[in-house]
Amino acid sequence: MITKCLFPAAGYGTRFLPATKVMPKEMLPICTKPLIQYGVEEAIEAGIHTMAIVTGRGKRTLEDHFDVSYELEHQIRGTTKEKHLADIRDIIDKSRFVYTRQRDIKGLGHAVLTGRHLIGDEPFAVVLADDLCVSEGKGVLKQMTELYKRELCVIVAVMEVSPKETSAYGIVAGEWISDELLRARKMVEKPAPEDAPSNLAVIGRYILTPQIFDVLQNQTAGAGGEIQLTDAINAIAKHGKVLAYRFKGTRYDCGSLDGFVAATNAIYRQYKAKAAAPQ
Ligand code: G1P
Secondary structure, three states: OOOEEEEEOOOOOHHHOOOOOOOOHHHOEEOOEEHHHHHHHHHHHOOOOEEEEEEOOOOHHHHHHOOOOHHHHHHHOOOHHHHHHHHHHHHHHHOEEEEEEOOOOOOHHHHHHHOHHHHOOOOEEEEOOOEEEEOOOOOHHHHHHHHHHHHOOEEEEEEEOOHHHHHHOEEEEEEEOOOOEEEEEEEEEOOOHHHOOOOEEEEEEEEEOOHHHHHHHOOOOOHHHOOOHHHHHHHHHHHOOEEEEEOOOEEEEOOOHHHHHHHHHHHHHHHHHHHHOOO
16 A cells, blocks of 8 residues: 655755745645645645655745644635635545655655655655646546556556657656556666667556665765656666556646646646536
8 A cells, every 4th residue: 555655845946936035936826726735635646645756945835835823724714715715625534744854856766755754664655746747537647556456566656749859858767567557677767769668657546565666765966966766766676676657637837837838728727617517
């Protein structure tokens, strides 16, 4: 059973400056909810109730968001506005939020390692809130936790990208064992198109086993001079089982302006459809 989800959330969000000068990028709203709330909701849907958030300096509003706001509650109690707090109240009631700070920004692998004491010795999920996933049926993380119950190994969510985009992703190659599952043999972080072993890109959804921490502990810096999660998973794939899962749904890269706007439009359409549906 996967009971914990780790959210690396210490990055600066420089691509969204000046909006992210004082506001954490995870708090940028997609319609009425901050980006990270979509990830938390996806984790709850997957049956996960402990959210382990790796934050950094200037990220306190994240903690405040997932806490009660007494003044606000008091102010709107008994009014029609109360319904706007229903979703976030429900999240707070259902979940436990634990935090740690990443002092130096040394890469995704380093962020995951920083969260080690929040996770302990059990398998866990990782969500990169920048990647907002929308699906018609089960959420992507739920698809993956169900798969984990059967396969009991490291799982990464993947999608095909155009060959010229490989340098923005962790790229995975291996052999297909079914329509949606590939046994990963090789993973490379952000390869140039000519060095990419495939065009299958890892998105920000992972199921990891605690073995990853020992690997990360002893790992040297990789692409971009950072401790890369992709390199640690690659090390596990060499000796153990790592599956790449072609998820059902659409992923929006909210770390880019185009993706952010596309996600906003998609979520807006959902709101409208919901509002128009008979109650
Ligand atoms: C990170 C990972 C990369 C992955 C990507 C998915 O990169 O390092 O392997 O493909 O997330 O969004 P980042 O986008 O943080 O540079």
